[in-house]
Amino acid sequence: MEPGLTLRLPQFPQSVVHVGLYTSVTNAATIRKELLSGNTRYSYAFVDPRSMLSVAHVLAAVYRALTDMEAGGLRTRTLSSEVVFALGGTMNIADTLRRFGIADDSDSLLVVKVDTDQTKRSNSVWAELEEIIQGTSIPVSDENIAQLTDIETVRKNYKLQPGISLVDRSEATKVVAGAIALRGYL
Template identity: 30%
Template sequence: MATAEVFEFESHPGRTLSLLLFTDVTNSRELNTLLRAGKLDPELALLNAALVPGTLPVLLAAQKALTLQSRKGLITKTLHSELVYSYSGSKHITESLKRCGINDEMTYILVARFDATQAELNAARQLIKGTQVNLLNLALKYSKELITKFYKVTPAELHVSTLEEAIICRIGARDAL
């Protein structure tokens, strides 16, 4: 199902990823506290949306997380934190979760939930105190400066590819480096 507000992606047979995008979030400190305590209900991946120029890199990170889970090889504690870690181009778990996850002041958040029910999506909407917007806004509101800094994208690379392609390259190649 793909609507203006929810993107649902089918990966492994019977597995889905739902995405919700929020702006003007006012309770990121509360969300971060719940997340770190493992008390976020429902469990969600909360990504710094400023680092997300489109859905394809998130889908690749989700695929990696699901593959690791199927091999019983999660590096982080949960499938949802594995998604955030997989989105990073870094092998450093703590740094990846800090950069690609949320912080206490964040107002622009991409929410991801594996195998979400409608009730869980509604609960996520209630949990996030902000304005849910169309996922197409990802392409309009990302931060080129943050992406080039965190992913170490060079100007020469941007002459032959896009920021989204650069992130995809790093997500895919991270474990091989």
């Protein structure tokens, strides 16, 4: 059994998406430093799961990043950073990466690897992440993501009005997926 989730989006059959979820992370500052230095071994989207509502929420960002890549419209340097950028509802790259990406004090992480040319096998992705992340891998599920979500962080990051309920995760996911899809068009 794989420690994370591996799947293909029907619209992008050439790409394999790997999603991992980690708790009790103790080396976030090191990961962030390596990521910022451009170390290609760290070519993953490291996301703060406090802003995530569900697996569908994550996949909406992956879909947006892949769509932008195919249209020649990446705004960041890599597909991995584009996945993090796609989570935001604004065009401000630095602000979005700060709000949704890894921080030095992150103690949990949602990690995404989009393999567009199928060069990485799932077992090598999970083995590499086991070497990179000092933490505990947990199954990727809506329930486990919900345990890490901070509703007020979601509300703040997506600038959601108090009248919008985030109690129903399915409905809340639709709201944030809409923000992801419409970023830059409104």
